[in-house]
Amino acid sequence: MISVDTAIKIVADTVEPLPSRTVPFENTLGFCLAQDVQSDIDMPPFDRSAMDGYAIVAEDTTAAPLELAVIEDIAAGHMPTKKVLHGQASKIMTGAAVPEGADAVVKFEETEDISNNRVKILKSVRKGSNISRRGEDMQAGQTVLHKGMPIRPQEIGILAMVGKSRVEVFSAPTVGIISTGDELVDVGCKPSTAQIRNSNGYSLSAQARRLKAEVEILGIVKDTKEEISDIMRRGLQKDILILSGGVSMGEYDLVGDVMKDFNTKIYFEKVALRPGKPVIFGRKDKTFIFALPGNPVASFVTFELFIYPAIRKMMGFSDIHRTMLKASLETEILVKRKRREYRPASLRMHNNACLVSPVEWHGSADLLATTRANCLLIVREDAEKLALGQLVDVIPLD
Structure with missing residues (x-):
C-alpha cells in the first residue's frame, strides 16, 4: 500500500x-493552447478616444474656462476629415479615431454646449488625457497568447481580436x-x-x-x-x-x-x-x-x-492538480485511522478568512453528503486530533 x-x-x-489539433477558435473554451499566437494588428489600431467628449489642443485649456469652435462630429467607425487647430474642437465618441492636431479629449461632463457650433471647456486637461494610443495594448507581431495557456472567455476574445479563426489546441x-x-x-x-x-x-x-x-x-x-x-x-x-x-x-x-x-x-x-x-x-x-x-x-x-x-x-496543462488552500477548522476532529482522509466539507468565507466544517457523513456509500459539500477536507495520516481553529488543507470542488 x-x-x-x-x-x-x-x-x-x-x-x-496528447497530440494537438486545429479547431475553430470559438470551440476552444476549456482547452489548452498548443501554439503561440501573434497579433496581426496594433491595438488600438489608431489613437482612440477613451471618452465621449471633445478632441482639442491641450494647450488651449490652460486658459479654461474658454470657448472653442466645434468643426466636426466624429462617430466610432468613421475617420475624421478635419485637422483640429488652436481654438477649435471636434465632438468625438468613445472608440472613435482622434483627429490630426488634437492631443487630448475633454469629457462631456467637463464642457457646456453653446449655440452656433461652439462649446465651453470648463476645466483644463493635460496632453494625452483620455486618449488610448495606437499599439499601447498590443502591437502587430507581438506574441499575445502562449503555448500552454488555458483558454478562458478572455483568451477567446483575444483570438477574435487578432483574427485567429482557427487555433491549435491539445486534444x-x-x-x-x-x-x-x-x-x-x-x-x-x-x-x-x-x-x-x-x-x-x-x-x-x-x-x-x-x-x-x-x-x-x-x-x-x-x-x-x-x-x-x-x-x-x-x-x-x-x-x-x-x-x-x-x-x-x-x-x-x-x-x-x-x-x-x-x-x-x-x-x-x-x-x-x-x-x-x-x-x-x-x-x-x-x-x-x-x-x-x-x-x-x-x-x-x-x-x-x-x-x-x-x-x-x-490536455497539455502544466497546472494539473486541484487547487489546495488553507482554512480554519470550525469544529474539533478526532482521527481514527492512520490513512489520509478526504472528508466532504463545507467551506465559507467570514471576515476575509476561510472557514471549514465537515458535513455529516456516513461513509463512502453516502453520496448525498457530498451534495452538501463544496470541498474536501484533508486529514493527514500523521494527525491524531484536529483542534478547533486549526489550519487545515482543503480542496475546493466548485
Whole structure:
C-alpha cells in the first residue's frame, strides 16, 4: 500500500500530453493552447478616444474656462476629415479615431454646449488625457497568447481580436466508463431487493465531461471474468478506461485479475487513503486504466485525486492538480485511522478568512453528503486530533 502523494506522482509522471489539433477558435473554451499566437494588428489600431467628449489642443485649456469652435462630429467607425487647430474642437465618441492636431479629449461632463457650433471647456486637461494610443495594448507581431495557456472567455476574445479563426489546441482524451457488479441496474429500472441503481457511471462521466473529455458510458457488467474481459476490449480503444467496483479483496472482485490477464502494466493497487484504498492504476498499450472502488464517494474522491490530473496533463496543462488552500477548522476532529482522509466539507468565507466544517457523513456509500459539500477536507495520516481553529488543507470542488 503506497502513500497518496506517491500515487499522485506516479500518475502525473506516467501520462503524457496528447497530440494537438486545429479547431475553430470559438470551440476552444476549456482547452489548452498548443501554439503561440501573434497579433496581426496594433491595438488600438489608431489613437482612440477613451471618452465621449471633445478632441482639442491641450494647450488651449490652460486658459479654461474658454470657448472653442466645434468643426466636426466624429462617430466610432468613421475617420475624421478635419485637422483640429488652436481654438477649435471636434465632438468625438468613445472608440472613435482622434483627429490630426488634437492631443487630448475633454469629457462631456467637463464642457457646456453653446449655440452656433461652439462649446465651453470648463476645466483644463493635460496632453494625452483620455486618449488610448495606437499599439499601447498590443502591437502587430507581438506574441499575445502562449503555448500552454488555458483558454478562458478572455483568451477567446483575444483570438477574435487578432483574427485567429482557427487555433491549435491539445486534444481532450477519450474516456470509457464501465460499472461492475451483479447488484447494479440502470437508471430507468426500479431496483429489486439487493439491487441499486448505477450512479457511479453517470457521476464519473460528469466529472470527466466537466474537464472536456470525450466520454462514453460503456455500461454495466456482471461479476464474471468473461463479461469484464469482453467489455474491457471495447474500453481499450479509449485513451482512458475507468472501471468502478470489483477492486477489493472479495471473491467477486475480479477487475484486478482481468487487468493482469490482459498483461496490463500495473503501477499501484492500493493507496493509504480513505475513502478509496483499493484503487488500481495501470496501462495497456496506449490506454491508461483506472479501477476505482464501487462505493460512490470513494469513486468520486479517487477520480479527483488521480484521474483529474491525468486528464489535465493529457490536455497539455502544466497546472494539473486541484487547487489546495488553507482554512480554519470550525469544529474539533478526532482521527481514527492512520490513512489520509478526504472528508466532504463545507467551506465559507467570514471576515476575509476561510472557514471549514465537515458535513455529516456516513461513509463512502453516502453520496448525498457530498451534495452538501463544496470541498474536501484533508486529514493527514500523521494527525491524531484536529483542534478547533486549526489550519487545515482543503480542496475546493466548485
